[in-house]
Amino acid sequence: MAADIDRMPPIAAVQASLHRITESLAAALAGADAERPAWSELEWRLAPAVAAIHGISPLLATALRWQGPPHWSSFLAEQRQHTLLRQQRIDELLATIDERSHSAGIAVVVLKGAALHRAGVYAAGERPMADLDLLVHPADIDAAVAVLLALSYRDAGTTWKHQGFDPAGADRGAILGEHADNPVKIDLHHKISERLPLSPTDLTDLVYPPHAHPGLNRYPRAAALLVHVLAHAAGDMTHRGLRLIQLCDIARLARSMTAGDWEDLVRLHGKERRLWWASPPLTLAARYFPNVVPQDVNAQLERDCPWMLRRIARRRTLAGFSYSHLYIDPMPGVIWTRSATQALRYVSSRVFPTREQLTQMQVVARTGPWSGEPQWHRQSQVRRILQWVSSRPTRTETLQPVRAALARAH
Numbered sequence: 001m002a003a004d005i006d007r008m009p010p011i012a013a014v015q016a017s018l019h020r021i022t023e024s025l026a027a028a029l030a031g032a033d034a035e036r037p038a039w040s041e042l043e044w045r046l047a048p049a050v051a052a053i054h055g056i057s058p059l060l061a062t063a064l065r066w067q068g069p070p071h072w073s074s075f076l077a078e079q080r081q082h083t084l085l086r087q088q089r090i091d092e093l094l095a096t097i098d099e100r101s102h103s104a105g106i107a108v109v110v111l112k113g114a115a116l117h118r119a120g121v122y123a124a125g126e127r128p129m130a131d132l133d134l135l136v137h138p139a140d141i142d143a144a145v146a147v148l149l150a151l152s153y154r155d156a157g158t159t160w161k162h163q164g165f166d167p168a169g170a171d172r173g174a175i176l177g178e179h180a181d182n183p184v185k186i187d188l189h190h191k192i193s194e195r196l197p198l199s200p201t202d203l204t205d206l207v208y209p210p211h212a213h214p215g216l217n218r219y220p221r222a223a224a225l226l227v228h229v230l231a232h233a234a235g236d237m238t239h240r241g242l243r244l245i246q247l248c249d250i251a252r253l254a255r256s257m258t259a260g261d262w263e264d265l266v267r268l269h270g271k272e273r274r275l276w277w278a279s280p281p282l283t284l285a286a287r288y289f290p291n292v293v294p295q296d297v298n299a300q301l302e303r304d305c306p307w308m309l310r311r312i313a314r315r316r317t318l319a320g321f322s323y324s325h326l327y328i329d330p331m332p333g334v335i336w337t338r339s340a341t342q343a344l345r346y347v348s349s350r351v352f353p354t355r356e357q358l359t360q361m362q363v364v365a366r367t368g369p370w371s372g373e374p375q376w377h378r379q380s381q382v383r384r385i386l387q388w389v390s391s392r393p394t395r396t397e398t399l400q401p402v403r404a405a406l407a408r409a410h
Contacts, residue, residue, distance in 0.1 A: 049405035084125030107212035197333025
């Protein structure tokens with residue numbers, strides 16, 4: 001890794017460029033920046049990396065109101081075409097799963113990105129999907145696994161959130177952004193939960209339809225889809241892994257929601273204050289996409305958000321909450337804790353991870369979207385702590401697309 005970094009521009013310059021590009025592209029997608037940005041040569045070379053990291057390349061291909069250099073324009077056009085072809089494969093796969101699950105008497109809920117497409121939130125080819133997320137009732141999990149295995153998928157490992165499946169013999173066709181031939185992975189869930197930052201927050205009862213039928217199902221209501229999108233965004237914010245496409249998801253859903261849908265969201269929050277974590281992603285979405293989130297709704301949710309988290313969410317940029325932040329933060333989720341006891345538990349878990357956490361880290365290193373360079377995850381905890389103390393270690397999840405973009409620009 002050190003040799004690769006030596007051939008790169010100074011890391012501080014890369015970090016500053018990533019932040020600037022991220023904020024500029026966010027403004028462009030919101031329609032607030034119609035002028036071509038005055039980026040340096042380095043920034044134009046890094047722009048494809050930022051677009052890929054944030055999952056917005058195909059959306060930028062038609063949304064931008066300015067023209068960039070030829071290599072930038074060709075990258076966006078290629079990404080849109082690859083995304084469109086890949087989505088056609090996903091649609092075909094969903095049709096097969098619908099048929100097979102219906103025959104098996106299994107109710108399957110299509111989640112997140114695929115659900116947004118099916119709801120018409122995005123046009124074909126606008127939004128990439130790294131994988132296909134499906135939810136089944138716990139009693140149907142074995143039957144659902146049998147359906148996927150019959151489709152020539154193989155077990156790729158289980159995390160605390162889902163059981164992963166890969167198509168047999170599939171390899172990635174590109175290391176930067178989307179490629180039509182990239183394998184369509186499937187994450188099978190029997191519950192919906194996020195660790196915010198440590199204890200699981202279960203949302204299954206809000207997401208699973210009360211009258212699900214065999215075959216593919218939608219979310220029970222628009223507010224339930226928004227809750228899941230917000231929860232996923234919040235979970236990613238706890239480790240500075242938020243993506244701009246997630247804010248676009250929130251903004252587009254918010255624009256389509258009626259007053260009744262927003263009332264549903266407030267009811268789901270309820271006296272139990274279940275959605276105490278929803279305000280930070282809503283606040284960011286409202287900042288970058290003004291007038292899409294009702295102020296009174298966000299104000300109600302914000303009142304139950306921890307004071308420190310509320311304050312930081314108002315000030316920190318998207319770049320700071322995302323993989324555009326190049327350096328590894330040893331305690332990124334501490335601001336999400338709701339008490340001193342929770343904060344101490346979280347710090348302890350980061351310094352002294354449990355065997356389960358170490359196992360999950362290995363699964364991520366093997367199956368994650370940047371699994372080609374899992375050095376950080378494979379190191380011992382002692383070595384990671386020494387790096388935290390003695391230097392500012394960088395994130396493989398960011399450096400890999402950065403290297404790919406710099407190599408592409410030559």
